[in-house]
Structure formats: C-alpha cells, structure tokens
Amino acid sequence: MASIFDIFFLEAVLNGLLLGGLLALLSLGLNLIFGVIDVVWICYAELIMVGMYAIWWLHTQQGWPLWMAMPTCVLFVGALGAAMHQFVIKPVLAAEPINQLLVTGGVLFLLQAVTTMAFGVEFRNLGVRIPGFAVGEMSLSGARMVAFVAAMLAIAGAYLFLNRTFMGTAIRAISQDRAIMPLMGVNPSRVYLITSAIGGGLAGLAACLLVLQYDVHPAIGLSFGPITFLICVLGGLGNLIGGFVAAFVFAQFISVGGFFLQLEWGYVLAFAFFMATMFWKPEGLLSKRRKA
C-alpha cells in the first residue's frame, strides 16, 4: 500500500512540475510588461483567450493545419499586444496607476464581449488529442508534457534574448533610467512597443499550449488570469526570476495539496500560502533589489 501511495505522490509532484512550467510561461509575459513599462495588463489572460479562439477558428472552421494556425496565433496576439500598447497604454502612460489599471480592465470586458458576440458562450474544443503515456504506474498527460517543454524553450529563448542582445539589454535598462535612454540612441517608445509585442507573442504561445488542454469559452481568462497575476506578485512584480520560481512553488501547492486533500483544497492552500507570503515578504519571495 505504501508503494502505491508513493507513486501517486510522485505523480502529483511531476504534474505540479509540468503545471509550474506552464504557469511560468503565463506569468513571464505579464511580468515582463510590468517590469519594463510599469503597467499591469489585467486583461493579459483575455489576450490568451483571444489566441485560443484564433487557433480554434483557423483549425476547425478554416481547416488550417495546427502547424500553420499556431505560429499565426503567436504573431496575431503579438500584434494585438503592440496595438494594446499603442492605442490603450500609450495615451495613459502619464496617468495615475489606478486609471491605467481600469483601462486594461476595460479591455478585459471588451474582449470578453467581442468574443461572446463572435463565437457565443459555448465551450469550443479543438478536437485534437495528444496521447498520454505511462511511466510505471504513473500516467502523465501528453498535452501537459508538450506544454511544459514548449514553455521551457520559450522561457530559455526569452532569457537569452534579454541577456545576449542589444535590444534585450535595452529592455532591461529602460526601467532603471528611462530619461537617459535617448543618450544611448534608444527611442523609449520603440522599446515599449517591442516589449508589448513580445508580451503579446508569449500570450499567443500560451494560447497554443492551453488550447490543447482546455476548451475555450469567453470567460476562460478568469480561470487562469488571477493565478497568473498572483504568481507575478508572489515573485515580486517585475522580477522575472522571482516569477519563475513562484510559478513552480504555486503549482506544487495546487498539485500536491490537491493530492493530499481534494483538488479544490490545493487552490485553497496555494492562495493561503500567497496571503501568508504577502504578510511575511510583501515584495515577493525573492524581493527585488531596491533602486540604488
């Protein structure tokens, strides 16, 4: 009996790990945008929802193969991210943070309403099944495995981009001293636009991975948007490495907590841990270094 218990426990840990990779990807784009532009896109999960619809529509309604529909989705949501910055954020860059938050909240409801009008409230399924596989007595989901690997590759790519390229260095620099950027030949507006497009592209990639696992409907953003936001806060808003760590911690609470109790209790434990952390370390698990 003990050995079966152990194997299911291990399965829960592994599932938590897979979930953590996906959550890390979800939080990366939101965190990047906040860290660079200092604006929280409350509607970030709705961009992912729009991307899921884009893939569903292209694949099931237009007959596109997934290998064409998915890259198109990444580009489309990336363009949506750039448009989001240009037409929604840029006009309120100098406004109070609460106004910026409300504007992105408005976009959240706008996207929900538009997708409801376009596609109705039915749950839409892609109709693609990736076979799972068994390791000993553990069964692991193929779609989750694919999502984990793709998320890790994207995160590694983003890390290399931010650390090894001139534009990536500028993206890290601009939050430290925006006013001085023109002396480097950097146009701050362009850096913001590129950052927003990358954040959108990451949301598009997340849409590709989520649509393999979940049905899409206009309110699906609400089921992972709040978690994404909490992970960013848990890791210290704008702290990319903190967000990465927090995603895995949070996922283990959900998965292992759900194993010992029930799935819902996993979420309760995760949110309780979040609140406790906010009292204990209000600036996040890995508190961001303060400005010198």
Next chain:
Amino acid sequence: MSGPHANPATDTLLRIDNLSAGYGAFQVLFDVSLEVKAGESVAVIGPNGAGKTTLLRAISKLIEPTAGQLHMAGQRYDGRPAHEVISLGIAQVPEGRRLFPRLTVEDNLRMGAFLPAARAHFAQRLEMVYALFPRMKERRAQLAGTMSGGEQQMCAIGRALMSGPRLLLLDEPSAGLAPVVVQSIFEVVRKMSAEGYTVLIVEQNIQQVLKVVDRGYLLETGRIHASGASADLLANDSVRRAYLGV
C-alpha cells in the same frame, strides 16, 4: 588605443548659434553661441546654476531649444529627436553619471554601443575601453551601482566612447568625487584630447579643467560672458576674482 584623429583644429564640428532654452516658462539659456573645432578640447566653466548642464542637455536634444540653431559637422540637427543625436557622433556623459545601476559594467558598455552602426564595432571598442580603464575589465561582471564613484565615472565615460563619437560631451565629471579621483578623471580627459578626441566639458572645477583643455567659455546666468584660450581665461581678472579666489 587610437582616437579619431582629425585635421588640425580648422573645421568646425559643433556650432551653436544664438541658443535659448529652459524648462517650461523658466528660461535658463539666453542667446548662447559657441563652437568646437575638430580635435579641440573646450570647457564651459561657470558657477552652479549658470546653465551648464542645461546647455549640454540642449545639445543632446534632451530638452527642446526655444530659439537658435544646432549644427554638427555642418549639418543642422535641432529638429531631430534626442535619440538620433548620438548617430551624428555626439555622445554625452551625463551629470551624475546615470549608469544603469542593476546592469553589469559590460551591459552598461553594451548600451553605449546600441546604435546599429556601433554594434559592428562592439568587441573592438570594448577592448579599447578596457585598455583605457583596466579597472573596468576587472569589474566587467559587477553591477554598476555597486562600484565607487570614480569607477562609475570611468564606466560612464567608457559607455559614451562605445558609440565611437566624434564629439564627447562631459557634464561635471569631477562632481562628488574625492580629490585624488578627480585628478585621475582629469588625467583621462587630457589623455583623450591628446589622442585626438574632440571634447566639450562642463565644469565647476575651473582651475583644474583649464589646465587640460585648449579653450574655454565662461557661462554666467545663462549667458556667455567671456571666452578665450585656457591660459588667457586663467589670467582673466574677473575669472580670477570670482572663481579662483585670488
């Protein structure tokens, strides 16, 4: 290290005609004209609040001039946005250094080479800067904000050199530094002008800066009040009385 050796000081690199600038309704500069020839080192001296930093900010287009013209190598550029000025060959070491404190020394230097034209020379200019400031090579992986003031100033000068500028603007490089460090910073300025860099430096530290530059302008309450060769300015009675305490 090889500086951009220009013709003997004959051709004008930077020319400022009747420049006025300020912040909103608060005018700081009044009808300022000056020029810097290729290969020269020139100082703008004057007391605190005279408008020296504002002058450099206007030259880099960080603030919009309200009147007057800016020319670089014969090309008028005061209508261009700030981020295009560096592509004309004007690099500035701003007041207070303004490094990116949470980037490494090498990433700060990388930012100096952001321009597409400068990226191709990144490795070569990095070696040049490391040869000029060996300390920066030792500290290449250190966060810039954790270094001493003198080291930060070297990093800031190195960052400006990474773009391969034809004109280097230095804003109070000695401010806030210990006297012995100030000496070494002025030594760097002297060395750069000896190697053919064209330098426009703004300083309150009048006595020391006039020893390392060719010419100077005296800026007081936003107006040029005197100009001439360094030796002449040092001998100028009003300069001596007001600033050198003799």
